[in-house]
Amino acid sequence: MEEVTEAVNNLTIAEGAAATAGAEGHKKNRIQVSNTKKPLFFYVNLAKRYMQLHEEVELSALGMAIATVVTVAEILKNNGLAVEKKIMTSTVDVKDDTRNRPIQKAKVSVLRMTYGPYLP
Secondary structure, eight states, rough: OHHHHHHHHHHHOOTTHHHHGGGGGOTTTTOOOOOSSSSSSHHHHHHHHHHHHSEEEEEEEEEHHHHHHHHHHEEEEESSSSEEEEEEEEEEEEEEETEEEEEEEEEEEEEEEEEGGGGO
């Protein structure tokens, strides 16, 4: 766990990250969470870093990763580090290669988690 924390602390976020994302419309303060790629506290520490850099962060996830976003948001909230301003839910079409047709997946976005010093 210490390696993850150290890796996040040493992380540098390029200002041109939004430009390289191009057509995806990736915001520089959005974290797209996966429940399989990184451990839970990687996203907690990453959200802390993003909030320090941008004052606000958006956590976003699809399908089974929604539980991870909710957990990250609750950890930040319970530790007094953030307050969620808006939560959006929707469905998105994802192409299913095995059935050759689109399927709908649930999507959740926790918008504008604000860093502690900026709490009302």
